[in-house]
Amino acid sequence: MINTISPDIYERFKEKVYNSSLWVQEYQGIVQKRPLTDREIGLSLGLDEKTVREIRCVAELDFTPLEWWLAADSVKQKRWRGKKSQEDKAVEHPGY
Amino acid sequence: MNTQGIEEQIKTKARRLGAAAVGIADVSAINAYAPEGYRPDNLLQGARSVIVVAGAPTFAGAWKGTNARYMGIMPNFPTVRRAVTTNLANFFEVEHGYEAVQYDAALESGFTPFLSLKLCAEMAGLGTRALAGGVVLNGSYGLLSLAAVITTMPLKADQRPDRQVCPHPACVRMWEKRRTTPCLSSCEALAGELEAGQIKWMRYNRQLCATRCQNTSVGAFQKMLCEIINELNPEKRKLLIFSDFFGRTIRAIAFGSELVAQCWSCLKSCPVCRPNRSAAKIIQLPKGVEA
Numbered sequence: 001m002i003n004t005i006s007p008d009i010y011e012r013f014k015e016k017v018y019n020s021s022l023w024v025q026e027y028q029g030i031v032q033k034r035p036l037t038d039r040e041i042g043l044s045l046g047l048d049e050k051t052v053r054e055i056r057c058v059a060e061l062d063f064t065p066l067e068w069w070l071a072a073d074s075v076k077q078k079r080w081r082g083k084k085s086q087e088d089k090a091v092e093h094p095g096y
Numbered sequence: 097m098n099t100q101g102i103e104e105q106i107k108t109k110a111r112r113l114g115a116a117a118v119g120i121a122d123v124s125a126i127n128a129y130a131p132e133g134y135r136p137d138n139l140l141q142g143a144r145s146v147i148v149v150a151g152a153p154t155f156a157g158a159w160k161g162t163n164a165r166y167m168g169i170m171p172n173f174p175t176v177r178r179a180v181t182t183n184l185a186n187f188f189e190v191e192h193g194y195e196a197v198q199y200d201a202a203l204e205s206g207f208t209p210f211l212s213l214k215l216c217a218e219m220a221g222l223g224t225r226a227l228a229g230g231v232v233l234n235g236s237y238g239l240l241s242l243a244a245v246i247t248t249m250p251l252k253a254d255q256r257p258d259r260q261v262c263p264h265p266a267c268v269r270m271w272e273k274r275r276t277t278p279c280l281s282s283c284e285a286l287a288g289e290l291e292a293g294q295i296k297w298m299r300y301n302r303q304l305c306a307t308r309c310q311n312t313s314v315g316a317f318q319k320m321l322c323e324i325i326n327e328l329n330p331e332k333r334k335l336l337i338f339s340d341f342f343g344r345t346i347r348a349i350a351f352g353s354e355l356v357a358q359c360w361s362c363l364k365s366c367p368v369c370r371p372n373r374s375a376a377k378i379i380q381l382p383k384g385v386e387a
Contacts, residue, residue: 021208022207022208022302023207023301023302023303024299024300024301024302024303025229025230025299025300025302026297026298026299026300027225027230027288027295027297027298027299027300028297029294029295029296029297030224030225030230030260030295030298032129032225032230034129034131037131037132037133037134038205039132039133040131053205053206056205056206056208057205057206060206060207060303060315061315061318061319063303064303064304064306064307064315064319066319066320066323068304068307068308069307069311069315069316069319069320069341070341072307072308072311072359073164073165073311073341075308076164076165076308076311076358076359076361077163077164079164079282079283079361079364080162080163080164080361080364081162
């Protein structure tokens with residue numbers, strides 16, 4: 001049996017773990033605000049490093065819609081030719 | 097008799113092997129930023145120096161191609177960088193008796209690498225961070241493809257550039273008129289602001305970027321597989337499995353090509369990169385050194 005985390009643990013911590021990770025990288029000037037490592041996130045949430053790593057790896061894909069992957073080709077191609085469209089904007093991240 | 101210092105010998109060797117630019121960083125300078133677990137001396141105990149080698153990600157012709165995918169399927173320095181770093185690592189171990197390892201951005205887990213090559217390149221004086229997702233841009237060469245050798249040999253580190261490569265003056269003028277830059281206007285994964293001709297802040301959405309620059313990749317395969325398994329209608333399931341995208345994704349994984357570096361839309365119009373795309377221009381040896 002593959003050793004995975006329980007769905008309950010994942011549901012409970014996925015947003016906190018994901019939002020503490022490298023998925024969005026912020027810089028003040030050109031100095032990056034360092035995101036937390038799995039070990040550091042674990043310390044803040046009372047979880048071990050391995051559990052945090054599993055939650056993060058699952059969340060990285062879970063929070064990334066399949067539509068982004070499927071739309072990428074046409075988005076890139078239009079931009080490569082210098083065109084932009086409403087379709088491009090449709091795949092914008094909600095936070096952007 | 098070779099009268100070059102060891103640092104110059106290393107750089108000449110790296111250039112002869114195919115690197116366009118070479119820089120040396122001190123491990124302690126990298127460790128001041130990298131967290132425990134993601135440092136050079138986590139990859140090699142007792143590491144003292146990191147040699148970062150760099151070259152053109154693709155060919156000048158690919159930048160002018162009619163298909164954005166050409167960037168990903170026509171790599172330039174990425175096809176030789178492992179040979180460069182392997183030869184350099186052997187140089188330290190065999191000729192100088194120091195331990196060394198080569199590293200070219202393997203992932204530790206998920207999308208997280210063992211070590212940030214961008215940080216190493218920055219500390220090795222190869223360039224400064226850019227609005228385009230924090231990539232390192234070099235003032236002479238523009239965008240660089242990176243790899244590194246980590247060694248226990250103590251070396252004199254290179255100086256970091258004394259001025260920022262990004263933003264380019266043309267981008268500052270564009271910002272003053274339109275409140276955007278070529279890179280910021282090209283992709284929703286990027287956000288930022290200029291102030292007094294400098295980067296005030298910037299933000300990079302790695303997950304959105306990954307769907308474009310790692311379009312046919314392991315992540316895409318996992319997402320498609322999940323969709324296929326959850327699809328109850330056998331006809332729809334067939335369409336997903338036989339689709340062009342899923343086929344390309346499997347082919348990319350099977351052949352180890354078109355996995356990364358598939359999108360450079362943010363740098364296509366970058367004024368730092370545009371004049372410096374030609375591999376023929378940037379892969380050159382210093383004066384007096386024969387290939």
